[in-house]
Amino acid sequence: MMAFDVKVIIDHLPQILDGFVTTVWCTVWACALGMVLGLIVACGLMSKARIFRYPIRFYVEVIRSTPFLIQLFLLYYGGPSIGIYLDPIQAGIIGLAIYGSAYYAELFRAGFNAIPEGQLEVANIMGFSTTNILWRIQIPQMMVLIVPGLVNTTIILGKETAVLSIVTVPELTFVLTGIGSQTYAYAETLTVLALAYLILAESTSRLGSWAEKRLSKYMER
Template sequence: MLWDWSYAFEILPILAQASLVTIQATLLGFVLALVLGLVFALLRMAKSPWIALPVATLVEFIRSTPLLIQIFFLYFVFPEFGVSLDAFTAGVIALGLHYGTYCAEVYRAGLDNVPRGQWEASTALNLSPFHTFRDIIIPQAIPPVVPALGNYFVALFKETPLLSAIAVLELMQQAKILGSTTFRYIEPITLVGLFFLLFSLVASALIRMVERRLNRIGAR
């Protein structure tokens, strides 16, 4: 018998424990991504090319290189400068930074879709740039891109197993430890896979629901 049910049930609580770390890393990483993404997006829109161009280059750079290397980079390089990050923090920052660049693109699309007339009307009303952004532009730019952001939330979640490479005790790392101590890999890794599948399917369904609701609001 390849699959051992009693073993699977035995390790389930251990994996459930580890999944909490996965979920924490996902939530913290995504909050960071949302904030950094907005910062990137706004800086890229800066009038001065001395700000816009380096930021654009940095965003392209982070987007085009592997997350795994970025995780290593943060984890191993910072101690050289005397800043020691624990593995979890380094991992969350790397996730947030990497997906921040994706979110930046999404925000940018959202901002581009706000009609020019909204800017002109704000100028005509003599609103400051800050208030124009906060009260007029952002509230119109964000709702339509919520589904796209949601997709990146799921994508970020699916990349958390990379944190196992720097020994963060999340799901994948726990599964590997279980596998190496009992030499039974099939149950832990399959269970981890099922956990991700379940979460992704539920999340995708939720995103589609939000999308439909937004469409209905938009149609009104």
């Protein structure tokens, strides 16, 4: 049994904070990009043209049923073979955004489907254009409806950033396991690591319930 030495953590605090910032940075970018891509994919999934719908359905299935690690390896290590050169952070963010897009797309699709058909018919009769219906009627309501799912997916993506350490993105896991193997203080570093992720997940979920409460005020029907 060994002593739990807090000094290791305090000595490396600046590095750890840098790692924390990188983790948050990657999560935020990946989620933002993932949501935008997911929205496009969701529109494709609901398209009436099979030529769009089938390939996009295949894309979603492939992304959802292959491990993120393999996708990341394919992008980062395999990318150069097909002319894609990315640095680790870029590969990490893009990879995570692509991975997230499939999950976000399914969520958006479910949200769109939950909007009563009648509203769209009425809007159509009132002379709204399809773009207007999408932007002013469907998207605002859908976004409120899916907040709980959105928060869930965002937490999952935030946890998935740990995998980025494998392609040497200097985020929390990378920094702390690095410190661990330099100082052999595995117990300390890994405990801090687990705690940091718990804090991240918990604050995302708090933020989510706050947003849910605020947004659903406008949803009284």
